[in-house]
Amino acid sequence: MSAEAAIEVRGLSKSFGEVEAVRGVSFEVAAGEVFGFLGPNGAGKTTTINMLCTLARPSAGSASVAGHDVVAERDEVRRHIGLVFQDPTLDGYLSAEQNLRLHAELYGVERSLVAPRMRQVLEMVGLWERRGAQVLTFSGGMRRRLEIARGLMHSPRVLFLDEPTIGLDPQTRSSIWGYIRELQQSEAITIFMTTHYMDEAEFCGRIAIMDHGEIVALDTPEALKEGVGADRIRIETDDDGATIEAIGERFGLEAQVSEGAVSFAVADGAEFVPRLFAELGLPIRSVSVARPTLDDVFMSFTGSTIRDAEESGDKLRNRIAAQMMGGVRR
Amino acid sequence: MEGAGAVVGVQVPARSARSELRAIKVVWRRELIRFANDRMRIVTSLVQPLLFLFVLGSGLQQLSAASTHGVNLKTFIYPGILCISVMFIAMFSAASIVWDREFGFLREMMVAPVRRSSIVVGKCLGGATVASLQGVILIALAGAVDVPYDVPMMLGIFGLQLLLAFSITAFGVMVAARVTQMQSFMGLMQMVIMPMFFLSGALFPVTDLPGWLAFLNRIDPLTYAVSPMRTLVFGQLGLSAEAEAALNPGITWFGWTVPIALEILTVAVLGLIMLGIAIWEFNAGE
Numbered sequence: 001m002s003a004e005a006a007i008e009v010r011g012l013s014k015s016f017g018e019v020e021a022v023r024g025v026s027f028e029v030a031a032g033e034v035f036g037f038l039g040p041n042g043a044g045k046t047t048t049i050n051m052l053c054t055l056a057r058p059s060a061g062s063a064s065v066a067g068h069d070v071v072a073e074r075d076e077v078r079r080h081i082g083l084v085f086q087d088p089t090l091d092g093y094l095s096a097e098q099n100l101r102l103h104a105e106l107y108g109v110e111r112s113l114v115a116p117r118m119r120q121v122l123e124m125v126g127l128w129e130r131r132g133a134q135v136l137t138f139s140g141g142m143r144r145r146l147e148i149a150r151g152l153m154h155s156p157r158v159l160f161l162d163e164p165t166i167g168l169d170p171q172t173r174s175s176i177w178g179y180i181r182e183l184q185q186s187e188a189i190t191i192f193m194t195t196h197y198m199d200e201a202e203f204c205g206r207i208a209i210m211d212h213g214e215i216v217a218l219d220t221p222e223a224l225k226e227g228v229g230a231d232r233i234r235i236e237t238d239d240d241g242a243t244i245e246a247i248g249e250r251f252g253l254e255a256q257v258s259e260g261a262v263s264f265a266v267a268d269g270a271e272f273v274p275r276l277f278a279e280l281g282l283p284i285r286s287v288s289v290a291r292p293t294l295d296d297v298f299m300s301f302t303g304s305t306i307r308d309a310e311e312s313g314d315k316l317r318n319r320i321a322a323q324m325m326g327g328v329r330r
Numbered sequence: 331m332e333g334a335g336a337v338v339g340v341q342v343p344a345r346s347a348r349s350e351l352r353a354i355k356v357v358w359r360r361e362l363i364r365f366a367n368d369r370m371r372i373v374t375s376l377v378q379p380l381l382f383l384f385v386l387g388s389g390l391q392q393l394s395a396a397s398t399h400g401v402n403l404k405t406f407i408y409p410g411i412l413c414i415s416v417m418f419i420a421m422f423s424a425a426s427i428v429w430d431r432e433f434g435f436l437r438e439m440m441v442a443p444v445r446r447s448s449i450v451v452g453k454c455l456g457g458a459t460v461a462s463l464q465g466v467i468l469i470a471l472a473g474a475v476d477v478p479y480d481v482p483m484m485l486g487i488f489g490l491q492l493l494l495a496f497s498i499t500a501f502g503v504m505v506a507a508r509v510t511q512m513q514s515f516m517g518l519m520q521m522v523i524m525p526m527f528f529l530s531g532a533l534f535p536v537t538d539l540p541g542w543l544a545f546l547n548r549i550d551p552l553t554y555a556v557s558p559m560r561t562l563v564f565g566q567l568g569l570s571a572e573a574e575a576a577l578n579p580g581i582t583w584f585g586w587t588v589p590i591a592l593e594i595l596t597v598a599v600l601g602l603i604m605l606g607i608a609i610w611e612f613n614a615g616e
Contacts, residue, residue: 055441078443079342089434093364105356106442108349109340117338150438155340186337 006031006158006190011061014047021047023213034184036204037194044213045194049162053083066157082151082159088143092136096146100153107154121149141172161193177203198294209301216301228292228300231269234261236285243282250279258305345443353444354452361456379415399573404475409559410532415468416461420495421519423457424502428515447609457499458492465491478566486562494555497601504604507611526552537579551600554593557581561590
């Protein structure tokens with residue numbers, strides 16, 4: 001495959017009415033890369049993916065996927081991408097096999113190749129034995145696996161996965177990650193995915209952290225974690241407000257309350273804990289020290305944990321939904 | 331190009347007229363597969379036309395015997411029932427677009443590298459085919475209402491049903507582009523279909539109607555499907571000129587009798603206009 005970028009995005013924006021869902025994002029994804037888009041619900045991940053998949057028109061900026069412009073060469077882009085949406089898009093009344101055949105025909109896959117390709121993708125997701133069963137009888141995890149198989153039916157150059165593991169049990173989640181790694185090795189394919197599970201973002205080659213419609217950080221998971229350069233200490237106290245104040249006064253550190261505990265970053269956590277007990281002068285109920293995680297990365301860039309951000313993000317999402325509803329009625 | 335040889339790589343061809351035809355076929359065939367899987371629908375959608383034909387037809391016969399010139403009322407309303415039966419089924423076919431949107435499948439079709447017009451055309455052709463297949467059952471009942479089994483007549487009926495079902499599906503798809511909730515869609519369709527049925531003259535001859543009813547009858551598109559259907563069926567009955575004039579007078583516009591061909595053309599043109607609007611609406615949506 002050529003060294004040219006699989007996805008190139010320049011100043012891409014999308015507004016719904018007066019709500020700016022995506023505010024001028026720019027990035028590149030190399031061919032063969034597994035690229036993750038990380039952020040809370042409502043951060044603009046799905047809107048970005050929709051623009052890259054030609055499902056939504058950018059308000060400003062440009063993007064090309066597999067070497068084709070998403071606005072000017074819509075059909076060329078569509079020929080080369082596979083899509084797995086957050087919400088199911090299978091025909092429940094048809095069998096797994098019928099769903100895949102329909103997809104292959106819609107995309108014009110050469111007839112003689114449909115059967116072997118179908119067997120290959122169905123075996124990969126472990127559904128070959130169930131190919132004749134109606135999709136209605138499938139569990140949520142099986143449906144998602146079938147959607148992934150379908151997205152691969154026409155050998156796309158770029159596979160878009162929008163929250164592929166949302167709402168699935170841990171076992172199915174890990175097997176879906178197994179397929180993604182297998183795919184990366186066996187087929188020349190670029191994978192672009194969104195997730196709001198921090199632990200899953202670790203599997204990506206590079207991740208972009210998105211918050212309030214903007215990319216706030218973009219690098220490999222390791223580099224991002226190193227960038228935080230600190231361990232995270234979480235303490236439970238009787239008076240969080242007083243504790244935060246005391247930490248500021250005594251140690252010159254900035255602490256926040258998140259998920260019911262006071263947390264702050266220090267260069268060396270293990271060394272700091274004895275000082276904390278000796279000098280804080282306030283009762284501490286428990287303490288924990290953790291190496292930096294992507295959660296901390298997220299926190300260091302956005303000032304809140306992904307779960308806290310999610311709550312405010314939901315409000316934005318509702319506003320966008322309300323705007324869109326209003327827009328349709330003209 | 332591929333690695334260990336295990337991977338079956340496939341190519342998606344560039345878009346062409348052929349790929350559009352293929353897309354139409356795919357969508358059309360899906361309608362047929364789903365119809366074949368849904369035996370319940372085949373049975374339930376027959377109930378209403380059969381009720382009209384045999385219960386209403388036999389019941390009202392007692393009242394109307396004097397003025398039908400010896401023609402059984404069941405026979406008289408048979409052409410109208412042939413029309414209404416395909417209407418109901420075509421409406422259900424169009425409703426599947428609303429389901430498809432609700433269950434997400436519409437999205438799968440919308441992102442494929444094909445024109446949306448192909449998807450809409452495939453849907454309308456699928457609805458028309460399914461409805462006409464159902465119509466065959468009613469054609470088979472001709473003997474039960476004293477209509478002889480004449481092959482050209484039966485083919486003609488089939489063709490008319492196909493055309494009518496196509497136009498009704500196009501109408502339904504046009505509505506479904508805007509109305510995204512199943513309940514609203516069904517309610518709206520009932521609200522349109524039932525008056526269309528009653529005004530069309532499917533149950534009564536269109537001569538000497540009160541002025542307001544005559545007007546509504548002439549602007550009802552279904553009128554132009556019922557009239558050729560009736561002409562086709564009555565052609566086999568050997569009616570007296572007097573009976574023909576009373577029961578199948580033909581449609582007049584300000585005293586001018588509209589030729590059958592123009593009536594059929596009216597149905598076709600209306601269907602195409604609605605198809606055009608449906609395509610435009612689906613293209614406009616993101």
